Amino acid sequence: MKEKNMAKADFVTSIFLILFGLFVLYQSLQMPRFEERHVNPYSVPGLVPGFLGIVLAFLGLVLFVRSILKGGHRLELTASRIRDFFLDESTKRILITIILSVGYGVFLGKIKFSILTALYVFLFIVIFDYKRQKTLKDQWKIFLSGFIVAVLTSASVTYVFRYLFLVNLP
16 A cells, blocks of 8 residues: 555544444443442453553554544545555455454354364465465366365464363354
């Protein structure tokens, strides 16, 4: 991205961060507080997400002010700029990443954690390393390395969470 467009990108990003931080804060306030069980208020499940939501919203606000001071609020949107934005390769990569990550979150709990994690890593590697210009036969190493990395990543993440952090995985 060009330096002159950074203030505009910061402006849009800051709005997203503020809204997302406030959403996380709201959701954390909806979590149970276990007051009826006389639980220590510093151990309630919504404390860390709420704090992170506040930090995200605050840093988004800082970015928002900084982008306005640099003129980022003057977006000068036109149909051709919007089209160019969505046709840009980096935008496509971000959208694919979002789709893969949201899909991972949607299927978490419906598919065994280790299998879903391996599938997520494998798809991520194959989608971003595969070259359409080359034949499938010439790219067998991408699939093999993707499979090996996916299996090793899934096994190590599952082991760490299950046996070191003592987290029950779905």
